[in-house]
Structure formats: structure tokens, C-alpha cells
Amino acid sequence: MKKVLAPLALALLLLLLPVYAVSISLSPSSINQIGGTGLVEVNGPGSISRVKWILTNNAPYRVNQVIIKWDAANDGSTYTVYVTIYDNSNNVKAYGSGSTGNQGGSGTIETTINLNTSVDPRDIYKVEIIIVEE
Secondary structure, eight states, rough: HHHHHHHHHHHHHHHHHSSEEEEEOOGGGGGGGOOOOOOOOOOOOEEEEEEEEEOSSSSSSSEEEEEEEESSSSSOOOEEEEEEOOOTOOOEEEEEEOOOOOOOTSSSSEEEEEEEEEOOOOOOOEEEEEEEEE
């Protein structure tokens, strides 16, 4: 039941708030570069400068957190950052969200996202990032 309510709650939240989204595609040859994707341009309330993967401490090593480094466009705003990870067949492998409070415009913001499940790095093909300014 929780699996059904979480997407429904997110959908209702997104209907009420302005939403900006960016989709980052990773080629199979880029997946082994687990440190990040480099600079990514975003049209929205900020610009993403890095996507950083955090691995579990024990083998088999899996991605269980994502750190998004970004710059907010507006001072004093509160933001929620959503991350969805897809495989090469466009199946959702993991998702999560994290918040930043009243940090907009104060330089680079680092938002840590705990994923709902750990993911084998080989399965990461596309990452979708949604930044909601509240």
C-alpha cells in the first residue's frame, strides 16, 4: 500500500507547486565514471554542477545515496530535490528526495538524497532530477 501512496502523494504535491525538471542521460561508457557527470545545464530555479554517487560500505558495492551539487537562482527559498534512476530499458531502479531550507542564492548547495533501494552501478543509465521551489 505504501508503494501506491508515495507516487500518488508526489503527484498531488507536484500539481500544487511550480516544478522544474532536467533529465540527465548517461551513456554505457560513462557509467564507470561513478564520481559524477560533469556540468549539466538546467532551465529552472538553479543550475546543477555535479551528481555524485555514494556507494555502500561492503561488497557488492551499490549506490544508495546521490549528492546533488547545485546553485539556486533565488535567495531565501526552500527547495526539494527529487531523483529517479532508470536502467537502459527506462525502468525505474530507485528514487528518493531531499530538502534544502532557505539556502537559495547562498552559493553551491549540496543536497543528499537517500534512495529507496540500493542500485548496482552497472544498472544506472539515466538520472532524472526534479527541483521544486516551494
